[in-house]
Amino acid sequence: MNFTYFLLFLCIVGSTLIITHWAARRKQTTRLFFIADSSLSGFQNGMAIAGDYISAASFLGITGAIALGGYDGFLYSIGFLVSYLLVLLVIAEPVRHLGKYSLADVICARFPGHRIRLAVACVTFTISIFYMIPQLVATGLLVRLLLGIDYSVSVLVIGSLMTVYVVFGGMVATSWVQIVKTVLLMSGIFLLSLILLSRFDWQIPLLLQQVKEGTPLGDRFFAPGHLFSTPLEALSLHLTLFLGTAGLPHILIRFFTVKNALAVRKSVITASWIIGLFYVMTLALGLGTVALVGWWKLVRTDPTGNLAAPLLAEELGGDFLMAFIAAIAFATIVAVVTGLVISATTSLSHDVYNQVLRKGNASEKEQLRIAKWTAGVVGLISILFSLGLENINVAFLVSLTFVIGASANLPVILFTLYWRRFNETGVLIGMASGFLASLVSVVTGPHIMHPEHGWIAMEPLFPLLNPGVIAVPVGFAGAFLGTVLSRRPVDEERFFRVLVRAQTGMAPGNPTGRRQS
Amino acid sequence: MKVLTMTLFERLGLLLVLAFLVTRIPGFRSLLDRELDLKTTGMHALIFGLFGIAGAQAGVVMEGETFFSSFWVFQLEDHQMLVGSSLVAMVIAGLLGGPVVGWGAGCILSLYMFQLGGMGTFANILVHPLTGFLAGWTARFFSQERVIAPLKALFIGIFPPILQGALLLVFSSQPEVMIPLVDRIGLPLVVSNSVAIAIFTAMIRVALHEQEQEAAYATRRALAIAEEALPYLKKESQVEMADDIAELLFKELQVAAVSVTNRLEVLAHRGLGNDHHHRGDPLTSPLLQQAIQKGEVTIASMREEIRCPYPGCPLEAAIIVPIVQSGETSGLIQLYFRRSQQLGEVEVALAQGLCKLISNQLNAVSAEKLRLLIRDAELRNLQAQINPHFLFNTLHLISTLIRVHPDLARKTTVQLGNYMRYNLRLAAASLVPLEEERKHLDAYLEILRTRFADRLTLVCHMEDGVGRAMLPPSTIQPLVENSIQHGLKNAVSGGKVEVEIRKVKRGIRIIVRDNGCGFPADILEQAGKSPVTSEKGSGIGLYNVNQRLIGLLGAESQLEVCNRRSGGSEISFLIPDQEPAEEGIK
């Protein structure tokens, strides 16, 4: 086991534990646990969102994708960034105004009721778990690769850490771990880019020239290749990414951690700048990998290309720099999984337990206790799942979550916020149809059903790798039809009140009943 | 790598010893004060810069695969690099002094690195100011404490060496040489630097803690002394109070001598020089007068300033602490020292603290007294309203007059009504116009005239234009009452009580004269100054009036009691001319 790696990893673990300890010392309330008492500034939350969003898949995966495929890899990363505009313009502020701790709060602000809440909570939970598992698996593999520690042990350690952060530090620890990760990641990548450029005497044409030599694609490296077999696939993927972020619960709950709409706006814009800069720099790193490490060596070491960034670091700065980059990758994963744990915890403890089972009557102390226990359970479940999936390719789960977000969550959110006629039936049918469509199309698609290396060795029933172009319209259609075909009358008054609240942040006088929240 | 780490730690040990010695220097404490003027910032930056240079020299020279240590490196060859703990000083500079100090210290290091030469100069020039600045900038972010916790400092200290390594790689023209070098020094630098930063931070914390402990100790002492002094402050006699206070202070403060004075003379002296510093000595030194005037703690650091007339007086220096009551200096406490070097900051701070505490306590004590007196006067007023003797006698008078002199009876009834009405009104206010008090007195006098028509003559003169002066209510009537009940109690006829209210230079003087038997000699001294208990309760009356006059109008208003040469007594008091603003205690 390389001592340098171990020491740097230990530093990451140590500083995150200090953050957790500091967060745990504050007086614990549910507000603090779930939404950090809305105490983050816009800028800080922006960094936390970026930290929550940029996973190892982005850092290692996209660098590798660019190194392997050139332009196509870069194209892939663009989709992640542009989704933030939709979030900024239509989703972020209304969600902040309507909800308290979770996405289900937002929907139930207009449609109170246990069925709705359960439905939303289920989808949230599923997304969080589906997203988390590939991350944990990736960590296990990474730690095994770099430190030589057994896979199970690493998964166990990482899983326990993320659970500890959430159980003791709640959203505060989560947010600050993510902020620290963002700072580390951006400065590390920035330094790496500087070193890279200095290698080429700060002349980009020289770099580009070298790139051409480093890849078997030669000149065609820079040309759009054949990442997408058909235009439909390209469109589908882009659609999924464009709409997906706005439906991801763990991103949406981040908006509750700031004070008001202005801070939300600032958060999203800050996040978009950071993420944009990040992808520009990963472009540089990907190109650098090709130029300095070479395609052949990369593929030899890891055919998926995920080791591009560490290999580049080794080339540029030897073992020490590589250790630093590996530590950053480690921190990246830790931050993301922690965010997912708290998202899953919120949906289980706040939505299912407090609101549904206890009808909103649980005391502060009880809510906190249940929340912490739930976090432990969530951690445990994730660890158990990940332990069993050591050698399975679970990367598709990430794209699955985006599809579910775009097809099950987003239509419902949009209609809740903006469509007068929308009703409970629409919510249920919409979520169900979107969710099922995504699930079915992925399970019967080329990820799972593949004659050679799929789980089910058959020809795929569903042709597309990216089912978004089918699943998303199905989700919208389900929500639409469910509303239109049901016999419920339109509750104008309720819609109006929700609209006022969503757009202005105030709850107008309600002479007839309690405000649902 | 291990050998390098060990060597770095060994050399670092020297640096740590040096740093520890620095923290023992008393002036070091000022380094921790964050006053941000240009001069102190520059000074701090310079000190940390020098420290950084020492840190760099506490490193080793890397040459290819090997390294060696030397006592002092003046110049480096092109293929050599000095690897040390210069970043430690930068981080500490930033953490303690802020981003500007950190950056400034870094600039000094940059100059030094430039002069030194060797490999990676450019990177070293950049990294030091950057580290100092960033450390200062993020310290605010991470910790609100004055000095950051060593563990947090440890983590912050991990990153500068990484930054240094990265910058070395960025600005290197020979990557094939630089990469193995960075590999070799990376981990040892990270470990040694971060641990060093943690240890330094811990040392500084200890030094700061000591300072705070000293201050806390001094404060505790001051509070304990003030608490012990409280019962003495409540004493009535000034001389006794002064004696006890002097004794207490001399015992507790361990100074050469303690003197307690009032505005004019020494009241008590304890300690050295008590052979020639006596009670009753006048206050000669102008410094003392100044202290009385200003009401501020004054320091006499030379014998000349003390102005002791005795040639062999061993007292060289003094701290003069005024005792301030209601905005006026009522006395001084002087703490004497044998030599002026013994006058330190701690002593002065202690004296200032004591001054405030004692003054506050005296204020509190007198406010308490006054409150009781006012309540007492209210009670008296209430009593007077239903004073059975007066009421009974007056009603009896009325009943006898009804048959014989119905007009007079009616008039007396009206006066009785007036008197009681004024009593009611007066009970509410702390100061009333002289006009009102005159009317109150008139009602009372009328009744008395009717009662004692043949035995007493009661006269009241009031000058024009004094009616608007303010004075405490029920102050003149008790004086008349006192004259009649004591001075004229045995007079069969020809008794005369005269009330005179006239303007004088300093204000308005109110005089109550009688031609009775006068005050007995033993009572005369104490009249009004302490409550004299008697069956009729009038001894309390004079005392009550006196305290209220002093408390509400000032010391000038106190009752002046004397026996007239022609027989009888005279009690008078002054309503001083009021400045429009001051009205005494509200």
Add this chain to the structure above:
Amino acid sequence: MDPEKPETNESLSRLQSELLRQLIRRKKRLLIPMILLFAVFSFGLPLFVSLYPRQMSRPAPWIQVPWGWLYAFAQIFLTWLWGWMYWNSAKTFDRLAEEIRQRGKI
């Protein structure tokens, strides 16, 4: 809630809803075109790339960068630009929302 004037709530709601309609109208006017434009531009990228890969590889005049790359970079910059534009216009929305809030107070 003013119990003496029960119709006050009604009239406030009416005023509020009028202001709200204004707010929504303005928001729609700005945001819908913004989103549509951006969506078209954004989806254009994968479409063009998969339909016309050769044209996208050809370098643009003056700057010798292929159109494809320009388009891709433009996406990033446009995201930032659109975000900045929204940030500016949002101040007007904030003002309107504040007004609606104020009218909601008694």
